Amino acid sequence: MEYVSIALQLIVGLSILNVWLIQYNKNTQWRGGSATTIKEEFAVYGLPQWSLYVIGFLKVTLAILLICGIWFPELINPAALGLAFLLAGSVFMHVKIKDPVKKSFPAFLFLVLCLILVFIL
Template sequence: MEYVIIALKIIVAVSLLNVWLVQRNKKTKWRGGDADTLVEEFKVYGLPVQVCYIVGILKVSLSLLLIASIWVSGIESYAALGLAALLTGSVVMHLKIGDPLYKSFPAALFLTLCLFIYLY
């Protein structure tokens, strides 16, 4: 089970780092509303741009913490639960603006994986 958890940590962290560092200015089918970038997506949600930057810093930091937790014990819970809280917010925002359910699928999947990591 230990190797499964390590794999899940890497999958979640690398996926979130990809979204926030590589894909942030690219249009994807997962973006909320008709947004082309992450900043536009937060505007679609009715949130100020500062919230986008705060969420981005938190998601990147917690993703790096999740990777570090492979070697450093005691930080896994903080990283997994912190990301789960932020991902819950992502799902809620998609539902709030009436996005099709498939747009919230990645956030819901990573939320589930974070909870799994936390529980095991």
């Protein structure tokens, strides 16, 4: 089970870092509405610009902590719960603007993986 936990930590952590650090200004099929960047996506959701930086900081920090949980297991639950909360917000935003289900799939998947880390593994 330890290897499954490590795999999930890496999958979630590296995926979140990829979105917020590498794909930040790139158009992807998962962006909300017709947005082509994260900044545009937050505008589509009707969120203030400052929330982009707060949520980005939290997601990047929690993703790093989740990966650090490989060596410091006491970090896994708080990091996974924090990410689960933020990912639930992501799913809600997609629903709010009536995006196709496909667009919220990655956020929902990572939300489920975080909950598995907390409650099953």
